[in-house]
Amino acid sequence: MVHVPTRGTLPARVGPQIRTMPEYGPSKMSRQSYTDPVQYELEREHVLNKHWLLGGRSEDFPNPGDWITFEGHGETIVITRQPDGGVAAFHNVCQHRGPAIVGELKGCRARRFTCPYHGWVYDTTGKLVGVPEREDFSEEHLRDVRAPKVAADEWGGFVWINLLGDKAPSLEEGLGADLMADLGAFGMDGMTVYEVVEWDVPVSYKAIVDGFNEIYHVTELHHSPPEFTKACRKAAFHISGDNYMCFVPRPQHLDKWDENFDHHKWAICHYVVFPNTVFNCNPEHIQVFNPIPLGVDRTRFLCWQLIYPGDMADPEYAEYFARMSEHWMTLKGVVGEDIAIYEQLKRTKQSSGYREHILSDHECKIHRYHETIALKIRGKNWDDVK
Ligand code: FES
Numbered sequence: 001m002v003h004v005p006t007r008g009t010l011p012a013r014v015g016p017q018i019r020t021m022p023e024y025g026p027s028k029m030s031r032q033s034y035t036d037p038v039q040y041e042l043e044r045e046h047v048l049n050k051h052w053l054l055g056g057r058s059e060d061f062p063n064p065g066d067w068i069t070f071e072g073h074g075e076t077i078v079i080t081r082q083p084d085g086g087v088a089a090f091h092n093v094c095q096h097r098g099p100a101i102v103g104e105l106k107g108c109r110a111r112r113f114t115c116p117y118h119g120w121v122y123d124t125t126g127k128l129v130g131v132p133e134r135e136d137f138s139e140e141h142l143r144d145v146r147a148p149k150v151a152a153d154e155w156g157g158f159v160w161i162n163l164l165g166d167k168a169p170s171l172e173e174g175l176g177a178d179l180m181a182d183l184g185a186f187g188m189d190g191m192t193v194y195e196v197v198e199w200d201v202p203v204s205y206k207a208i209v210d211g212f213n214e215i216y217h218v219t220e221l222h223h224s225p226p227e228f229t230k231a232c233r234k235a236a237f238h239i240s241g242d243n244y245m246c247f248v249p250r251p252q253h254l255d256k257w258d259e260n261f262d263h264h265k266w267a268i269c270h271y272v273v274f275p276n277t278v279f280n281c282n283p284e285h286i287q288v289f290n291p292i293p294l295g296v297d298r299t300r301f302l303c304w305q306l307i308y309p310g311d312m313a314d315p316e317y318a319e320y321f322a323r324m325s326e327h328w329m330t331l332k333g334v335v336g337e338d339i340a341i342y343e344q345l346k347r348t349k350q351s352s353g354y355r356e357h358i359l360s361d362h363e364c365k366i367h368r369y370h371e372t373i374a375l376k377i378r379g380k381n382w383d384d385v386k
Pocket residue numbers: 094095096097098099115116117118119120
């Protein structure tokens with residue numbers, strides 16, 4: 001049958017002995033960071049171009065020469081499968097006069113990429129390997145030319161990219177050992193994509209991350225039943241460097257509420273990888289939310305539904321699959337409720353009546369998230385300000 005995630009020997013993250021909230025307290029913050037084009041440019045430079053971002057799903061380019069593209073915040077990146085099974089990535093930018101080298105979003109079994117303008121040729125790592133009428137150029141100008149390298153690595157069945165290229169910290173450093181161990185228990189690399197849904201939403205990517213950094217809205221917006229609202233009061237929020245973990249006990253398992261509470265089995269486990277990757281994990285399925293900025297207040301919002309694979313001829317698996325399908329239909333409706341709020345935020349983003357946010361201590365992750373962005377813009381990390 002399907003994989004059953006379990007805490008095993010991992011530390012308890014939620015339970016009667018675990019503190020529910022970091023010491024942040026209620027706070028206020030300016031609304032400016034959602035609409036300020038100057039800050040957005042600084043975020044492109046210091047946040048989006050320096051941290052690990054979700055590039056796509058590994059199963060979408062399984063064979064050597066297969067490739068996918070990433071498009072977001074003014075960047076276009078090609079990610080390729082290498083002959084040794086590893087991954088490489090480079091800016092999809094012809095170094096001759098600048099157009100994108102590949103026009104399609106993905107492809108198979110490529111050996112070379114040829115720019116459609118004058119025919120410069122790049123290998124699958126982005127290195128320039130061919131120039132028509134080469135004798136007309138200066139050899140010095142052509143020496144070591146390549147489409148700039150982007151760091152790429154795989155974990156959890158996803159390919160991750162970092163625009164710092166060779167200067168990027170390791171993916172392990174970006175995700176953090178605690179988060180990797182906890183999220184790793186779900187075995188996402190063995191899961192399969194049920195569906196990916198994409199929305200174009202008229203707000204900052206940060207407004208979307210905010211919605212996943214609190215559970216305060218689920219009662220009103222998502223009409224959650226009173227027992228879920230009550231269970232939310234027992235949720236534990238953890239700050240893990242730039243990232244976050246949050247565990248909400250599922251009401252039907254509160255009878256097991258003791259120091260051995262197995263959050264992988266009995267809670268909704270929620271992980272946010274800075275700056276814009278969110279994992280919402282249930283024992284049987286995972287949603288990955290990925291708001292990719294297209295502009296200061298426009299976002300391409302991707303939602304991946306992952307389920308465990310199996311044999312449809314097995315009645316037990318077929319029953320699981322049917323349950324997952326039904327649940328996913330419901331969940332898309334829930335995400336639609338969040339999207340309806342983004343439309344309301346669109347109406348007020350220029351309003352002189354919208355000045356600041358008043359946050360409860362249960363919304364402390366929002367405060368911390370925006371503080372982290374401000375810190376990065378100043379070229380600092382949390383370790384520098386401890
Ligand atoms: S712009 Fe690409 S070959 Fe000229």
